[in-house]
Amino acid sequence: METKPTYHVFVNGDFMPAPQAVLHVSDLAVQRGYGVFEFFKVDRLTPLFLDDYLERFYNSASHMHLQVPHTKQELKQILEKLINLNNLEESGVKMILTGGYSENGFDPTAPNLVIQQQPLVLPSKEKVEKGISIITHEYLRDFPLVKTINYSVGIWLQHRIRERNAEEVLYFKDKIVTEFPRCNFFIVTKDNTVVTPAQNILKGITRKNVMALASKKYKAEERDITLEEVMQAKETFLTSTTKRILPIVQIDGNTIGSGKPGPVSLELLQDLINLEKHVLTGATV
Amino acid sequence: METKPTYHVFVNGDFMPAPQAVLHVSDLAVQRGYGVFEFFKVDRLTPLFLDDYLERFYNSASHMHLQVPHTKQELKQILEKLINLNNLEESGVKMILTGGYSENGFDPTAPNLVIQQQPLVLPSKEKVEKGISIITHEYLRDFPLVKTINYSVGIWLQHRIRERNAEEVLYFKDKIVTEFPRCNFFIVTKDNTVVTPAQNILKGITRKNVMALASKKYKAEERDITLEEVMQAKETFLTSTTKRILPIVQIDGNTIGSGKPGPVSLELLQDLINLEKHVLTGATV
Structure with missing residues (x-):
């Protein structure tokens, strides 16, 4: 076994x-x-x-x-x-x-x-440096605020993700994006506002930390984000406990921003790594 | 254990x-x-x-x-x-x-x-003779046509079912009724038509058998049924492998028909029991 x-x-x-x-x-x-x-x-x-x-x-x-x-x-x-x-x-x-x-x-x-x-299996350095490609799928979890073990749809979609040469799948409902099966979602708008969905999501701990870090340097908002707004974003990334911040450069075949991990995403990743170090060395955050 | x-x-x-x-x-x-x-x-x-x-x-x-x-x-x-x-x-x-x-x-x-x-734990004779009380809940299973093990919502609702002194919960979506967590649903209309939902349901084997039996004696239809139509039905019942046919006499506190198990429901239950006997004795059905 x-x-x-x-x-x-x-x-x-x-x-x-x-x-x-x-x-x-x-x-x-x-x-x-x-x-x-x-x-x-x-x-x-x-x-x-x-x-x-x-x-x-x-x-x-x-x-x-x-x-x-x-x-x-x-x-x-x-x-x-x-x-x-x-x-x-x-x-x-x-x-x-x-x-x-x-x-x-x-x-x-x-x-x-x-x-x-x-x-821990961390994302490869290559993925962080090049960014990843994702697909979208209309779905709302039964208990969005609760971390249940029900991943039927997320696992069922693994097939489709592989078929499309993608890494992850972003859920949306009625044209509003929500979350990944195991990660939260962020965009950076053209005016450098960091935005993450507010509703119908699992409130990630990394999401919370990233929002706190982002708000020190940028305008940071929790609100509804439409699929259309996502496609026009300057940068997009996901957050999770394991993946920290992983830049997303392609969604459903559309290139996001420059097609490369953006400066805000990479800066926040570094801030997050520093925060973790800070916590580990026992300093108050 | x-x-x-x-x-x-x-x-x-x-x-x-x-x-x-x-x-x-x-x-x-x-x-x-x-x-x-x-x-x-x-x-x-x-x-x-x-x-x-x-x-x-x-x-x-x-x-x-x-x-x-x-x-x-x-x-x-x-x-x-x-x-x-x-x-x-x-x-x-x-x-x-x-x-x-x-x-x-x-x-x-x-x-x-x-x-x-x-x-096998069969429903008590009392339940069959008196009929049961149910509640409704808006929900559509992730894979309605598939018998997955995901019953998060069905089990979560057990609490509410007990609170309301009911036996089962009937799902609906956009005012169209579908199924129970573990049973299919039927109504008998005022003109004695036997109707069961057509879409977004698990196609029960007992449901199939009951439809075949019903169509020998009555008009039998698979189609959408609205919540409103349910409340005006002459009879309602559920079907499942274990429960066979169980009459429903109250839905969300509203009495259905006479408030007692109806003649069509009980006749079909007897027909189903006879069909099972028939199959067991090896006769061709």
Whole structure:
């Protein structure tokens, strides 16, 4: 099942080598795709922006009528233990909370909590330097504000993304763009305003950080963005925990701006990297 | 994990007692809620309408870019072996095909196939005799024609169903009713026409059988039905593999028709029970 080096995984109170991390098939994720999750970065032994991710995790769980079986403080201790056990250089931690082992395959019970940690796979330097090509697709997630495990459409679209030689797919609804399956979206307008969609999106932690950084140097707005406005933008980029800022230079075959990563995108990426360093060295941000 | 008697489960080529039926947490159902499934009834050792269910299972898999790791003939042999092993009086068999163990938690790999069998829980006699109360909710499934495992909205709504003292929730979109999370919907109009939604639904096997039975005695139509038309119907009922035909007497607090299960609904239920008996005794239908 696993050929890569084995890391420890936490499942319902126990730490175990990854190959042993299993759930019974009656779990409501298997039966009905029901669960929420969270994913954050860890630099050596330090999680980045952990409080933000934990807050969103508890909010997602609560919205889906699931109860995290630990207080935030307990969960932090579990995470600390796991991170120490695995002792990785640069990693990602994923916490999944499912609907639990359901007797009738439909009604949620006591949730199952799984925490995995793996080395981080960052975007290649080439992608950052050249920018990426994306496609668009009309779709609105069932619970846009909640980080559920339902990625049926996002994964189904992987086929189409490959067919079109693209890297990602940007959702829109009624001509208003929203988000990627796993990333947020930004544009830089002709007058150097940094804009990101306000509604019907998962509020990314990286998105929040980028907005804070952008507002120090530029006009920064959260509002609706039409597909038409996107095509006329000077720069476009995506944000995510893993990808930080990734410039987008082509959308549905149309070249955006100069066709190269723009100066605002690259500047904000550097600011974000500096912010992360700043946080890691313990300085107040 | 299980307190009930243990049945055998099939997981990726092996038959095992239910408590041993596990999937690794890297499975794409756990990670991303990605998978399809099928559920059919078994009377002693005989599956009912198996070919219809198998056809839909392979179609669902194909639509979601998943490949069933067996031919239909092989799968029939697996099912026969499982059904013989468990030797239950009246049961339901569920086949789940997931996106497989994903290295990166996003891209599908070789699917995992899980087949569970459990005693059938039929609706109580009281529910059939008195009819049930339902609520409505505006929602369209992501892949309406496909039996995916994504029931996020359906399960999330269980809370609201209980709050309103109802049994089920009927989806509609733009004032057109479609289906329940796990059942199809029918109305009987004032002129005794039996009507079921045509579009944006999972094409139920019981729905198909009921339409065939209805068309022998009544005018039977597949077409759009508005919420308004539903409220003015003489009778309404749902169909599903487990529930067969279940009369609906109240929708969003409004009484339908006489407020009691209607003669057409009950007649069709008897016709369906007779059809099942007919099939089981080996007569050509």
